[in-house]
Amino acid sequence: MYIRRETSSDRDAIYSLLGAAFADQAPPGETPYEIELTRQLFASDDYLPKLSLVAVAGGEIVGFVIGTRGWVGPVEAVGLGPLAVTPGNQRSGVGSALMHAVVGACDALDVPLIALLGSTEYYPRFGFVTSTDVGVESPEAEWGAHFQIRTLTTHRADQTGKFSYAAPFGIA
Template structure:
């Protein structure tokens, strides 16, 4: 398996992967929410192609993660997700490899912090903490500990405030 940047020719495989990975969360007979969200993120001015990665095994795309522009006040940051791995490759290190690659890429690009909404059991292993522990306010208070951030080398202690996602997330 290797990690590389996603390209427009990967889109159908990415949508298929998202559908399979999130099938259990979709309403019966409906496509996974993450498919349409990702379509909108790709079309957004806040899409960051350098932070849209796929994991490839053989000829198959088995994992995907996307980073889009976000903000803490006026400071540009990255909103991460969705992150998805094909069901047959989950718990095999694909998601971890994608996380390490995207965190390293963000750090190399001088991104001060990454924010995401996700598992409080999975993401802390990559250095994510509850956002309020880093002085970052969640876009939605009810997300609580599930809204997490990872500060990077370029982060300064005075970079605090409310996080805002890219417009396709529909959250100010």
């Protein structure tokens, strides 16, 4: 397996992967929300191609993660997600490899912090903490500990405030 930047020719495979990975979270007969969200993120001015990565194994895309522009007050940051792995490749290290790659890429690009909404059991292994631990307010209070932040090398303690996602997330 290797990790690389996604290209526009990967999009159909990415949408298929998202459909398979999130099928159990969509109402019966409906397309998973993550597919349309990702289409909108790709079309957004906040799309960051250097932070849209795929995992490839055996010539097929088996994992995907996207980072898009976000903000903590006036400070530019990254909102991470969706992250997805094909069902047959879950729990095999693909998601971890994607996370390490995207965190490293963000750090190399001088991003001060990454925000995500996700599992409080999975993401702390990559250095994510509850957002309030670093002075960042969640866009939605009810997310609680599931809204997490990973600070990076260029982060400063005064970079605090409410996090805002890219427009396609529909969260101010």
